[in-house]
Amino acid sequence: MSTVPAKTSHTYVPPERGTWSSSLLQQYQRCPLAWWMTTNSGHRTGLAPVHWRRGSVAHAGMEAAYNARIAWGDRFGVGSMEFFYDAAEDAMVEAWEELHMPDDPAMFDGVREHVRLVLAKLPAPRLANLVGVEAELHGMIDGRIKVRSFLDLVLRPAPDWVHVRDWKTFTALPSEQELRDGIQLPLYAWMAKQAYPWARRVSVSIYSIPANAERFVELTDGDLDRLVERVIGIVDAAEADEVCQPVPSEWCDTCWVKPDCPVWNPESTLAHGMDRDLLGDMRSAMDAIDGF
Numbered sequence: 001m002s003t004v005p006a007k008t009s010h011t012y013v014p015p016e017r018g019t020w021s022s023s024l025l026q027q028y029q030r031c032p033l034a035w036w037m038t039t040n041s042g043h044r045t046g047l048a049p050v051h052w053r054r055g056s057v058a059h060a061g062m063e064a065a066y067n068a069r070i071a072w073g074d075r076f077g078v079g080s081m082e083f084f085y086d087a088a089e090d091a092m093v094e095a096w097e098e099l100h101m102p103d104d105p106a107m108f109d110g111v112r113e114h115v116r117l118v119l120a121k122l123p124a125p126r127l128a129n130l131v132g133v134e135a136e137l138h139g140m141i142d143g144r145i146k147v148r149s150f151l152d153l154v155l156r157p158a159p160d161w162v163h164v165r166d167w168k169t170f171t172a173l174p175s176e177q178e179l180r181d182g183i184q185l186p187l188y189a190w191m192a193k194q195a196y197p198w199a200r201r202v203s204v205s206i207y208s209i210p211a212n213a214e215r216f217v218e219l220t221d222g223d224l225d226r227l228v229e230r231v232i233g234i235v236d237a238a239e240a241d242e243v244c245q246p247v248p249s250e251w252c253d254t255c256w257v258k259p260d261c262p263v264w265n266p267e268s269t270l271a272h273g274m275d276r277d278l279l280g281d282m283r284s285a286m287d288a289i290d291g292f
């Protein structure tokens with residue numbers, strides 16, 4: 001197995017050939033060309049859109065606060081996560097620079113205030129209940145589909161219960177049903193249940209940092225079985241896809257590979273429908289999956 005680079009919430013980890021993440025699965029669903037270009041990471045160019053990078057700054061703050069919680073230990077009780085706000089602010093300042101964010105103090109203050117309010121609202125978990133921060137998990141679906149994900153926060157609310165919380169920087173929360181029927185959070189739940197043998201119950205939540213609100217759902221074994229079926233369906237479709245057509249949508253505005261996309265850039269070296277050389281590269285990626 002190849003070495004996985006160290007990651008924080010504001011660093012980009014290129015996709016590992018033959019490994020699927022929730023992002024890649026969702027990307028193929030939205031636009032096969034975007035997925036193909038991402039898995040050939042040389043096509044990822046330039047900076048992400050500014051609102052993505054702003055989200056990464058907020059993620060960096062949350063990650064630092066929970067890591068500071070771990071470093072603090074259980075020697076002294078603490079009430080809310082706001083106690084660790086200084087660590088969050090330091091990380092956000094650093095991420096703002098690293099991500100080449102605009103020189104816009106009002107924008108930075110907005111992110112900082114959102115993070116502070118979330119930390120003030122959330123109780124600080126005891127260490128026994130805090131399982132992982134930016135936890136890297138691996139799994140194998142159907143004996144052939146290798147998956148890898150980084151989970152923002154993994155908690156253990158009770159001895160037999162694992163909970164995965166994902167920080168988001170959009171305000172509109174999905175419904176419980178949308179959360180249950182999605183790819184990302186159910187996949188995290190599936191991976192967490194595999195990784196932690198004590199986990200009989202599994203739940204997930206999306207926490208909107210700007211809205212300071214959370215959508216929670218507990219998943220059943222039936223929900224996880226349906227997730228596995230959805231993943232197999234997506235991967236089988238991707239493996240059989242010899243064209244990887246672009247599907248323009250509202251997602252184009254957040255697409256990393258837009259500068260190289262033939263839909264938006266008439267000078268792109270990629271032709272609509274792909275040529276045989278590109279198709280050959282795609283088959284190599286698929287072979288790597290088969291050969292794992």
Ligand code: SF4
Nearest residue numbers: 031034246252255261
């Ligand atoms: S910019 Fe839009 S059409 Fe082009 S690859 Fe990205 S999502 Fe697909």
